[in-house]
Amino acid sequence: MSHCCAPLLLPLLAVIVVVSALPPVIRIGAIFTEDQKDSSTELAFKYAVYRINKDKSILPNTTLVYDIQYVPKDDSFRTSKKACKQMEQGIQAIFGPSDPVLGAHIQSICEALDVPHLETRVDFEPSFKEFSINLHPSQEHMNQAFQDVMAFLNWTKVAVVYEEDYDITSSKGLFKLQDLVKSPPTQRTEMYIRQANPATYRQVLKEIRQKEIYKLIVDTNPKHMYKFFRAILQLQMNDYRYHYMFTTFDIETFDLEDFKYNSVNITAFRLVDVEDKRVSEKLAQMEKFQPIGQSILNRSGIIQAESALMFDSVYVFAKGLSALDQGHVLKPANLSCELEHPWEDGLSLYNYLNTASLHGLTGHIEFIEGRRSDFKLDIMKLKREQLQLVGHWSMGHGVNITDPAAFYESSVNNITLIVMTREEKPYVMVREDKNLTGNSRYEGFCIDLLKAIANQVDFNYDIRLVPDHMYGVYDPETKSWNGIVRELMDKRADLAVASMTINYARESVIDFTKPFMNLGIGILFKVSESMPKRLFSFMKPLAVEIWLSMLGAYVLVSLTIWVVARFSPYEWRVPEPCCLGVLEPEAEPEVYENDFTLSNSFWFTIGTLMQQGSDLNPQATSTRIVGGIWWFFTLIIISSYTANLAAFLTVERMITPIENAAELAEQTEISYGTLEGGSTMTFFRDSKIGIYQKMWRFMESKRPSVFVNSYEEGIKRVLEGNYAFLMESTMLDYAVQRDCNLTQIGGLLDSKGYGIATPKGSPWRDKISLAILELQEKGTIQILYDKWWKNTGDVCNRDDKSKESKANALGVENIGGVFVVLLCGLALAIIVAVLEFCWNSRKNAQTDRQSLCSEMAEELRFAIRCHGSRQRPALKRTCSRCSPGTTYVPAALEMPHINGVNLDPVLHRTWYFHQDGHHHSHSPPAEAANPHTCCDPDEWDNVLVAEKHGL
Ligand code: ASP
Numbered sequence: 001m002s003h004c005c006a007p008l009l010l011p012l013l014a015v016i017v018v019v020s021a022l023p024p025v026i027r028i029g030a031i032f033t034e035d036q037k038d039s040s041t042e043l044a045f046k047y048a049v050y051r052i053n054k055d056k057s058i059l060p061n062t063t064l065v066y067d068i069q070y071v072p073k074d075d076s077f078r079t080s081k082k083a084c085k086q087m088e089q090g091i092q093a094i095f096g097p098s099d100p101v102l103g104a105h106i107q108s109i110c111e112a113l114d115v116p117h118l119e120t121r122v123d124f125e126p127s128f129k130e131f132s133i134n135l136h137p138s139q140e141h142m143n144q145a146f147q148d149v150m151a152f153l154n155w156t157k158v159a160v161v162y163e164e165d166y167d168i169t170s171s172k173g174l175f176k177l178q179d180l181v182k183s184p185p186t187q188r189t190e191m192y193i194r195q196a197n198p199a200t201y202r203q204v205l206k207e208i209r210q211k212e213i214y215k216l217i218v219d220t221n222p223k224h225m226y227k228f229f230r231a232i233l234q235l236q237m238n239d240y241r242y243h244y245m246f247t248t249f250d251i252e253t254f255d256l257e258d259f260k261y262n263s264v265n266i267t268a269f270r271l272v273d274v275e276d277k278r279v280s281e282k283l284a285q286m287e288k289f290q291p292i293g294q295s296i297l298n299r300s301g302i303i304q305a306e307s308a309l310m311f312d313s314v315y316v317f318a319k320g321l322s323a324l325d326q327g328h329v330l331k332p333a334n335l336s337c338e339l340e341h342p343w344e345d346g347l348s349l350y351n352y353l354n355t356a357s358l359h360g361l362t363g364h365i366e367f368i369e370g371r372r373s374d375f376k377l378d379i380m381k382l383k384r385e386q387l388q389l390v391g392h393w394s395m396g397h398g399v400n401i402t403d404p405a406a407f408y409e410s411s412v413n414n415i416t417l418i419v420m421t422r423e424e425k426p427y428v429m430v431r432e433d434k435n436l437t438g439n440s441r442y443e444g445f446c447i448d449l450l451k452a453i454a455n456q457v458d459f460n461y462d463i464r465l466v467p468d469h470m471y472g473v474y475d476p477e478t479k480s481w482n483g484i485v486r487e488l489m490d491k492r493a494d495l496a497v498a499s500m501t502i503n504y505a506r507e508s509v510i511d512f513t514k515p516f517m518n519l520g521i522g523i524l525f526k527v528s529e530s531m532p533k534r535l536f537s538f539m540k541p542l543a544v545e546i547w548l549s550m551l552g553a554y555v556l557v558s559l560t561i562w563v564v565a566r567f568s569p570y571e572w573r574v575p576e577p578c579c580l581g582v583l584e585p586e587a588e589p590e591v592y593e594n595d596f597t598l599s600n601s602f603w604f605t606i607g608t609l610m611q612q613g614s615d616l617n618p619q620a621t622s623t624r625i626v627g628g629i630w631w632f633f634t635l636i637i638i639s640s641y642t643a644n645l646a647a648f649l650t651v652e653r654m655i656t657p658i659e660n661a662a663e664l665a666e667q668t669e670i671s672y673g674t675l676e677g678g679s680t681m682t683f684f685r686d687s688k689i690g691i692y693q694k695m696w697r698f699m700e701s702k703r704p705s706v707f708v709n710s711y712e713e714g715i716k717r718v719l720e721g722n723y724a725f726l727m728e729s730t731m732l733d734y735a736v737q738r739d740c741n742l743t744q745i746g747g748l749l750d751s752k753g754y755g756i757a758t759p760k761g762s763p764w765r766d767k768i769s770l771a772i773l774e775l776q777e778k779g780t781i782q783i784l785y786d787k788w789w790k791n792t793g794d795v796c797n798r799d800d801k802s803k804e805s806k807a808n809a810l811g812v813e814n815i816g817g818v819f820v821v822l823l824c825g826l827a828l829a830i831i832v833a834v835l836e837f838c839w840n841s842r843k844n845a846q847t848d849r850q851s852l853c854s855e856m857a858e859e860l861r862f863a864i865r866c867h868g869s870r871q872r873p874a875l876k877r878t879c880s881r882c883s884p885g886t887t888y889v890p891a892a893l894e895m896p897h898i899n900g901v902n903l904d905p906v907l908h909r910t911w912y913f914h915q916d917g918h919h920h921s922h923s924p925p926a927e928a929a930n931p932h933t934c935c936d937p938d939e940w941d942n943v944l945v946a947e948k949h950g951l
Contacts, residue, residue: 021329022062022321027084030066030095031106034074039118042068043296044307045095047286048314058318059269059325065093067082076105083109092349093118093317098306107132108422114346115334116353118317120309123371124176131318133353134505135362136311137271139379141395142247144178145269146217146375148399151185153407158184160191161210162219174477175246176221199229211239219247225254232492236761236848238264240415249305250381252387253298259308259764260385262494263415265407270378271305271362275389279361303361312360320353328352344770417764419450420484420493420561422469424711426734426788427499430465445788449516450497452780453756456771457764464493469709470677471498474505483677485510487760488568495764499730501679503752505686511760513769514740516781522660522732523682524725525719525745529786541644542637543811556611557633561618561626564833565596569859570620570839587727594622609634622833629825636818644810651947660746660938664724665698672724673699673706680726683750688900692749694727711735718742730754734789742797762788779817819911 009308028049032042067089069082079102079223082096087109093116097103104122110117110131117132124139137145150158158178181191192213194202201224208216220228222276225248232238238258243265259266272278293532296311297303303311324330330345344896354367362810366374376394380387383406385540401407421428427446439447442463454461472485481489483498488510501519502512539547565571572592595616596604608631618627658664664672672695674680684696699706706723708714715735719742727735729748736742756772758765775781813820837859845855 006318010574012519012738021327022059022325023330023332024061025063026059026316026330027089027091028066028093029083029089029091029331030068031083031086031097031102032068032070032105033099033102035073036069036098040296040298040304040307041098041310043292043309044303047292047296047668048311052318058315058322062321062325064314064318067891068297071102073099074101076102080105080109080337086335087113087115087335090332090334091115092330092343092345093353095310095313095317096120100700109337112340112342113337114342114344114350116320116346116350117316117334118313118353120306120313122176122925124179128369130370131350132323133350133367134311134371135313135316136372137375138371140179141178141372141375142269143177143183144395145393145399146177146180146245147185147249148216148393149267149379152399152401153184153215155243155245156188157190157192157213158215158217159194159211159213160217160219161196161204161208161250162193163195163197163221163224171808179216180217188350194326196220198227200600201228202234205231205235205237209235214241214244215243217245217247222248222250227721229254229258230304232264233258236759238262238491239761239763240264241763250298252302253304256382256387258491259382261416261418262491264382265781266387268384269382269393270380270389272303272308273363273376273378274301274303275378276363279363280361282828283923305362308361312358312365313363315360316353316356316365319356319358320349323353323356324349351600372393416462417494418492419461419463420487420496421498421719422466422471422484424499424731426792428497445784446497446499448784448787449775449781452620452775452784453497453768456774457767459764461495468677471500471675471679472506473677473679475684484757488757491759495768496760499754500726500727500757501752502755503679503682503767505682506679506757508946509760510757511762511765513758513765514772515755516776517730517754517770517816518751519729519753520748520751521683521726522729522748523658523664524715524727524732524735525658525743526721527741527743528657528716536756537648540809541641543809545812546810546815548854549819551811554605555821556600557626557630557822557826558598558605560829561604561623561630562596562598562601564622564626564829565594565601565618565620567833568620568836570836571618571623573619606631609638611638620833620836625825625829625832629822629829632825633818633822636815638725640810640815645821658724658745661689661695661749661833665694668698670722670724671698671706672716672726673702673703673708673714674726675711676707676709679752680728684726684750695718715739716931721787737789737795 019324021514030045032039032041036042045068046066049066053063059505067086069086071082073081079097083106086094094110095118097106098121100121100123103119103123107117107119107129109115111129113129119132119134120135120136122139123129123132123134123135124140126140126181139848160181164175182189182195184740192211194204194207194209201220218228223248225331232242240263244266244267246266249269249271252268252270256266274283280301283297283303286303287300296307321330328345328348330349331344333343335341335343342458350370354370357364357366359365363376364374365372374393374395378389379391379393379399379401381390382388383403385389388403390403390406391399392400421442423430426444428444431441431443438620439461439751447463450461450463466484466487468482468486470483470787472481472483474481474485480486484493484500485506487493488496496510500512502515506512544549544729572594575591575593596618600614600616604616604627606612607616610629611634618624658667658670664670672683684692684699687693687696708717708725711727711731714727717723718725724745726749729744732744736744756768758768772781790870838856841856841859842852844850844859845852850858
C-alpha cells in the first residue's frame with residue numbers, strides 16, 4: 001500500500017512543499033522618521049500591505065505583518081538600534097527610512113545581516129549597494145534626464161539653485177546635481193551654481209536676475225517651495241523669459257495660481273502617470289478606502305511621488321516573495337546585530353526582488369542591481385494656465401516631446417494679458433447692449449488704442465474693470481495703495497490701459513510706458529449768465545498811458561499848429577472884403593488875418609480827432625503838414641480804438657467771476673474740488689506751492705466733500721453752479737466741447753502725460769512703449785483722438801470768438817509808433833514853417849530893399865507881437881535903405897471904415913480873386929458889385945484883398 005501510494009503522494013507532498021515555501025506570516029519592518037508619523041507615506045505603506053493581504057492574488061497563502069518604528073531625524077544610533085530590534089523579531093525585509101543619512105545606516109545593517117532593504121529615497125551615490133532595492137530613479141538617470149531636456153530646450157546659460165541641508169550628503173558635502181553641473185549638455189552651456197535656503201532665496205534669485213540668467217534648475221526642499229515661489233514673485237522673475245525646471249516629482253501638488261497668468265515657464269518631471277488608466281483606477285480605489293485612502297492622496301487623483309514609491313515598494317516585495325514562492329523555501333530567522341549571522345535566505349529573496357517586474361503607480365518597475373531600470377518620466381509644463389503633460393523621458397529613448405509648441409508658444413504668441421481699466425468717457429465706455437460679452441462690451445479711445453497695440457506687439461487681452469473704481473493713490477495712513485495701482489502691484493493684472501496719469505509716486509511702485517497723450521490740470525467752470533456791467537468799460541480798449549499820451553499829443557499839436565500858423569506868412573491873409581468894404585485894388589491891406597488863433601487851433605485838432613472836422617482849413621504847407629499828420633494820427637487811433645472796443649465788448653460777455661487758480665484760492669464763496677483717488681487730488685495734496693497747498697487745505701476741510709467719484713459727477717456739480725472742478729485738460733476739453741454752458745478758466749496748472757501701466761519689471765513695458773511711439777509717428781493716436789473727441793456728433797456749437805477770450809487794452813507797445821510819426825510830422829511842419837518864413841522874408845527883403853536879417857527880425861517881431869489875436873496890422877515900412885525904421889499903423893485905429901469894412905489904407909483898392917487864385921480883376925463880379933452883397937459863398941469862396949507881397 002505504502003509502495004503503491006508513493007507515486008500519488010509524491011506530487012501531493014510536492015504541492016504541500018510548494019505551498020508551504022512561504023511561511024503563512026511574513027514579518028516586515030518599516031522605519032519612518034518621527035515627522036513622517038501618519039504621513040501619506042506611512043499610510044501608503046499600510047494601505048499596500050492591507051491590499052496585498054486582502055486581494056490574495058499575489059500572496060494567496062501568506063499574510064504580511066508589519067512592524068513600524070519611528071526614529072528621530074538625524075539620530076542614526078537610535079535608528080540602528082530600532083532596526084536591530086526588528087531584525088531580532090525575524091523580519092524578512094526592511095522598508096525606509098527616506099532620510100539619506102539614516103538610510104545609509106540601515107543599509108549597512110541590512111548588508112551585514114543579508115536582509116533586503118527596500119528604499120524609496122534618492123540615492124546619489126552611483127556605487128552598487130548590496131541588498132538594496134531602491135524604487136526611486138537613480139540620480140545618475142535623473143541627471144541624464146535633465147541634460148536631455150536642457151539639450152532639447154537649447155539652454156546655454158543655466159543657474160542651478162540647490163538647498164543646503166536638503167540636498168547635501170553631509171558625509172561628503174556633495175549635492176545631488178553635481179554630476180549634472182560637471183557634465184553640462186553641451187560644451188558651451190554655462191552653469192551658475194548657487195546654494196540657497198529660505199532666508200537667502202531672494203538674494204540668490206536677485207543675483208541670478210542681475211546676471212541675466214533666465215533658465216533655472218531648482219532643487220529645493222518641497223517644504224520650502226512656497227517660500228521660493230514667493231521670492232520669484234517678489235522679484236518679478238515670473239515672465240515668459242524665465243524657465244524654471246524643478247527637480248521635484250510633485251509639481252502638481254503645488255498651487256501654481258500665481259504663475260498661471262504671467263507666462264512664466266515651469267517644467268518638471270512626474271513619476272506617477274495619473275493619466276494611465278491602471279494607475280488612475282488604483283488611485284480611485286485608494287481614495288475610496290476610508291479613512292486612510294483619502295489621506296494618502298494629495299488631492300483627488302494626485303499622489304505624492306514618495307507615497308507612490310512606498311506603495312509600489314510593498315508590491316515589489318510581494319511580487320518578489322511570490323516569485324520566490326515558486327522555487328524556494330523561505331525560512332524566517334531571528335537575526336542579531338551583535339552576532340552578525342547573515343540570514344540564509346536573504347540573498348535568494350533579494351535576487352527574486354531584483355527580478356520583479358510589475359506595473360505600479362510609478363509606472364513600469366524593473367531593477368538592475370537594485371536600481372530602477374527602464375522607467376519613464378512624464379514631462380509636465382505649465383501651459384495655458386495649467387500644468388499639462390507635454391512629453392516623456394525614458395531611459396534609452398531620452399526626451400520625447402509630444403507638444404513642442406508648449407515650449408515655444410510662451411515667448412509672446414497666444415498670451416492673454418489681463419488688462420485693468422476704469423470707465424471714463426471717452427477713454428473706456430461700457431456699451432449698452434447687454435448681449436455683448438468679453439472685450440466687445442467696451443469701447444472708447446483706450447480700447448481702440450489697446451487693440452492697435454495688441455496687434456503690433458501680438459498678444460491677446462482680457463479687459464477687466466477695477467473693482468474700487470479708482471485710478472490709485474497712496475494712503476499715508478494705511479500705507480497702502482488702492483485702485484488700478486494696487487491691482488498691478490498685486491499682479492492681478494498685466495497692464496492698465498486707461499487715462500492713467502504718470503506721476504512720481506506711481507512710477508516708484510509700478511512701471512509706465514512712454515506717454516500716449518499729454519495734458520495738464522485745468523479748471524472747469526460754468527459760463528456766467530449775467531455779466532457785471534462796467535460803466536467806464538469804453539475806456540478799456542486803450543491803456544491809460546495811451547489816453548494820457550493822446551491828451552499830450554492833442555495839446556502839443558494844437559500849440560504847434562497855432563505857432564506854425566503864426567510863423568508861416570502863408571497862413572496870414574487879408575480879411576474878407578465883405579467885411580472890409582470895397583477897397584481900391586491897389587490899396588495895401590491894413591491888417592492880416594490868421595484863422596489859427598489859439599482857441600481855433602484847439603478846436604481844429606479836437607474837431608478832427610472826433611472825426612467831425614471844423615471849418616478851419618490850413619493854407620500854408622507847414623500847417624497842412626501838421627493837419628495832415630494829425631489826421632493820420634486820428635485815423636490810426638480811432639480805428640484801433642474801434643477795433644479793440646469791439647473785442648472788449650465780446651470779451652465782457654464771457655467774463656467769469658474767477659479767472660485763474662490764484663483767484664480761486666483767494667476766495668471761499670465758490671467751492672472747488674477734484675476727482676477722489678486720482679493723480680489730480682495727489683497733485684494738490686503733495687504740492688509744495690503755496691497756492692496749491694492753500695487750495696488743498698480748503699478742499700480737505702470743506703464739508704460737504706468737494707471730491708467727486710467720477711468726472712460726470714464733477715461736471716454735474718459745475719453745472720449746478722458755484723463749483724469749480726479741477727480736472728485734466730483732456731477730459732475738460734471733451735466736456736467743454738460738448739456743453740456750451742461749460743468753460744475752462746485760466747491755463748493749465750501743470751504738464752504731464754497718460755501712460756500704459758504695468759507691474760514693476762514687466763517685460764511688456766518696452767515693447768508697448770515702442771508700439772506707442774510708432775502709433776504716434778504714424779498718426780494713429782491723433783486719428784483716434786479726433787474720432788473720440790471731435791467726430792462724435794455731439795459737439796456743441798459755440799461762437800468761435802469765445803475761445804479767444806482775452807482782449808487787452810492797446811498799450812504804447814501796440815500803437816506807440818503813431819505818436820512817433822506824429823512827432824516827426826510836427827518837426828517837419830516846424831522846419832517847413834521856418835523855411836516859409838525865411839523864404840518870405842527873403843522876398844520881402846528884396847522888395848523892401850531891406851537886409852534879410854532885419855526883415856526877418858521885423859517879420860518875427862511882427863508875428864509874435866499880436867499874441868493870440870486873429871488879426872495883425874500890416875507891416876508898413878519905407879525902404880530900409882532910405883529910412884531905417886518901420887512904421888506900424890496900429891490895427892483898426894487908423895483904418896478908415898466904410899460900412900464897417902476895413903479898407904486898405906495904402907491902396908484903397910479892392911482885389912477880387914476866384915478861389916483858384918488865378919482869376920482876378922479890379923472890378924467885382926456882378927453879384928459882388930455891391931460890397932454889401934459880395935460874399936456869395938457859392939460863387940466867390942474867398943474874396944481876398946491881396947497884399948502887395950501876396951499873390
Ligand atoms: N487720470 C487721473 C489719474 O490717473 C485722474 C485724475 O486724478 O484726474 O489719477
